[in-house]
Structures are given as structure tokens and as C-alpha cells.
Amino acid sequence: MSNSSGGRLVWNHSTHLPGLIPLLEKLTTCQGIRTITPGEICSVRGHCPQLKLRISVPIRGGYKVIARQGKTVQEVFIITDLTQDELNRAIAQLLK
DSSP states (O other): OOBTTBOEEOOOOSOOOTTHHHHHHHHTTSTTEEEEEEEEEEEEEEEEEEEEEEEEEEETTEEEEEEEEEEEEEEEEEEESSOHHHHHHHHHHHHO
């Protein structure tokens, strides 16, 4: 179910990290991104003042990414044809 502008963003949770959805919407426009699905949100001990995205592990067809801001962490599943390095570069471009 791709569209001409790239991938799609799946809305399956009512809560998301502040600022995460606009960032993910921009990421869907990258060539090679098919589907982005925000996952579970939870609290952690450490504090991360700015929104950060880090590739965690490969999954079938893509990667699990950890989004972090403040004391909150959210899993994001990205189905993509991109390599891990290409996805890292695309994420870094968006976070500038």
C-alpha cells in the first residue's frame, strides 16, 4: 500500500512522544521506506533532553528503532528496503 510520496505511517496508539509524529511523517517521504509503526511507550530512568532516534535491532523486512525524549522511550518499527547505514543517514538528516 505505498503511495507516490513514499511509505505510510500506521496510527495504532493514542499516545506518542512529543514531536515524534511529524518526524516520522517526514521519514515516510524517504525513498525505500514502506511502513512506519510507532509501538509501545514506557518510562526509563535516564534523561534525554532532546528527541533521539536510534536503530536497535533488525526485524523481518526492516528495523526496530528506539525513540527517546525526557524519561520516555517509544519503539518504532520501520519496514524498509534501506540498509542500516542508509536509514541512519536518513534519520540523522531529519534530526538536524
